[in-house]
Amino acid sequence: MKEQLVLHICCAPDQAWGIHELGEQYDITCFFCNPNISPLDEYTLRLDEAYKVAKHYGLRLVADDYNPLSWEKTVEPYLSTPEGGERCRACFLLRLGRTSQFCKDVSINKFATVMSVSPHKNIKMLNETGHQSAHDQSVQYIETNLKKNDGFKKSTLLSAELGLYRQDYCGCRLSKAESEIRKLNRKKVISDLK
Ligand code: SF4
Numbered sequence: 001m002k003e004q005l006v007l008h009i010c011c012a013p014d015q016a017w018g019i020h021e022l023g024e025q026y027d028i029t030c031f032f033c034n035p036n037i038s039p040l041d042e043y044t045l046r047l048d049e050a051y052k053v054a055k056h057y058g059l060r061l062v063a064d065d066y067n068p069l070s071w072e073k074t075v076e077p078y079l080s081t082p083e084g085g086e087r088c089r090a091c092f093l094l095r096l097g098r099t100s101q102f103c104k105d106v107s108i109n110k111f112a113t114v115m116s117v118s119p120h121k122n123i124k125m126l127n128e129t130g131h132q133s134a135h136d137q138s139v140q141y142i143e144t145n146l147k148k149n150d151g152f153k154k155s156t157l158l159s160a161e162l163g164l165y166r167q168d169y170c171g172c173r174l175s176k177a178e179s180e181i182r183k184l185n186r187k188k189v190i191s192d193l194k
Pocket of ligand 1: 036037075083084087088091092170171172173174175
């Protein structure tokens, strides 16, 4: 019999790859916990896609209550920090903290997160916050590095095969603004080259 694992889901493309990589070893319960995602339409879209993936693999998905104010309050001291900095540490802690609480609620003592698929995430910071959250609830955090061995590239191929929506920003309103600035800068560089 496989061991049970709560898998924190941030988006459907990463979820599909996480299940692909961990599903042989673990009996997975997906937990969608993302109060960071903004705006509401984007949240709803990402959640619908996550349900689609759970159904495809025949797995259970539980969605946490959507509480964007909890995210605003958590990251308030770090609003001026860039993506990858202390704002993200606080964001990881919030989401993985909720995930470890969920583990307790459903009596599963291990969890992991699919956020390690992303090449933009600081894996050391992610693991530190995972272990901290697990320690607080006396459960176990399983470290993953789902981007290794070309994991990110393979995840993009799998999500295309499954016809999944792939977002172009991490999730919060600040990352959306940062992504828009990057796009504008790219356009400017291209037009300067013409
Ligand atoms: S960039 Fe991503 S990880 Fe960082 S605070 Fe925003 S949503 Fe959270």
